[in-house]
Amino acid sequence: MSWSHVRALVAKELIDYRRNRYVLYSLIALPLITFVLPVVALASLSTPAPPPMLHTAVVTVDIDFLLLPLVLPSVLAGYAILGERDQGTLEPVLTTPITAGEFFVAKLLAVLAPTVTAAWGLYVLAMVIIAGTVPSAVSAELVTASSIARQLGLDALLAGWAVLVGLVASTRASDVRAAQQLASLASLPVLVVVVVVVEGGIHLVPGVGFALAGLVALVDIVGLVLLARRFDAERLLAPRPPKRA
């Protein structure tokens, strides 16, 4: 594994994100919605809020912040391979000495880094604002050491999973939009598990939490290895048969 190849490709991706309006707007709009909605929801809570309403609000905020690491990667990772093909850069890159493994690790890191940074950054910022502005009864429910640890851990794991799914979709789908939709759909079952966890259906004691995290991380790594090994450039670069009239 040549890390200089990986670094070069990641650096390229980050520059490209900054200058690609479609990607840039997605990077701004999605986190903004994620950030504004829960803050407004909490600010509009009556004081003192009845316990069931308070519980619903807290769960909604938790889930809302977990949506970002699931949704954002589908936009970026769905574009990662097919976007290269569509602008004609996939062929020149694949004829360089970069290996499929390096290529996919770079693609994964290039999506994972901004996603996790955005998710963590916005969550921490929101918690600071919530702690300082909403009634202490509400913030005491939301801003706890365990919920913060759970949220930050889940952010990284969910993003890893969503990036992997997005990359798979981007190597299999016929166009970028289809890949993004496919990636979003494939992330939905994970969201159900997350809702159950946040609702308390699965009690995340530290042992279970770490085991679950390890499992997701293992699935991500094995998935990435399989993706690189089974990557078939021919599927993307072979001339497409003409459409029937």
Added chain:
Amino acid sequence: MVDQHGDDNAKDGRTHAGAGWPALEVDRLTKRFGARVAYEDVTLRVERGEIFGLLGPNGAGKTTLVRTLASVLRPTSGTARILGVPLGSPEQADVRHRLAVMPEAPGLYGNLSVRENLRLFARLYDVTDVEARIVEVLEAVGLQDREEDLCRTLSKGLRQRVAIARTLLGRPELIFLDEPTSGLDPAAARDVHELIATLRAEGRTVLITTHRLEEAERLCDRVAILRQRLLVVGRPTELGRSQHRELQVRVRGAAEHARELLADLVDPAAVEVADAHTLRIRTREPEELAPEVAEALVRGGERLVELVSQHARLEEVYLQLVGTDEEAAR
């Protein structure tokens, strides 16, 4: 300036497999996509330092053959050695340090500047002196004053030049140029031709696919005409000689009179009156026929002005072969 030798990678400490082999050795290579044949049974050899042209109409399989040789696509059957290394072998990664491909579309990142594009590929080719090398290749293609421009703001001709600069970054021994002048205006195409001539002077091996025949005739040491199968391989001039030749006869008197004088010597069907004073005689051996034609005309009282042996141009050979093949396919 670009380096003088094609094997500068040895300076980076890499040892190369396949020294002493030709740049390309292809044996009965075939590629099918399902039932559709992209190309089949292609056998050819490209020597080191050669500029080799792969000609053929659209859909003839040229790009697919290049992608196979660049190890982006897998062949269905047959074998090939690229710089001496068997296609599909574990040493393929090493070979990628020694070759470069310029696809038909330049394949540049539009949101990146010229320099950023080149920097990425320099790192992917493990170039040790990245920034200095970028300056060298930009100078080689005359783009040193455009290095900060975003690639999407460049004209097609300039993008093509950046793509050529990119192929030079790793100091490749073998370069594939797929339709390098496609869609370029004559001035931009001429610039690309000059760059290819520079590559020849540096001793690099270049395989060009094109359907511009005058380009192939001018640039290439040898050409092959591909239409799913290789129809012919050879030097452009030799192909002309082998396929179609003629003797052009210009006389002071009437061409019709000259034709009558030659009636006993040449099959009248092979003689065409080109204008009032000129005849064209199709023959496989114009040099041998010329003295006899001259003698017959002088004996008949005709005054000979010019007697020229002419070979078919590559274009005529191409049209003859591709046309014949098309008819056979119908």
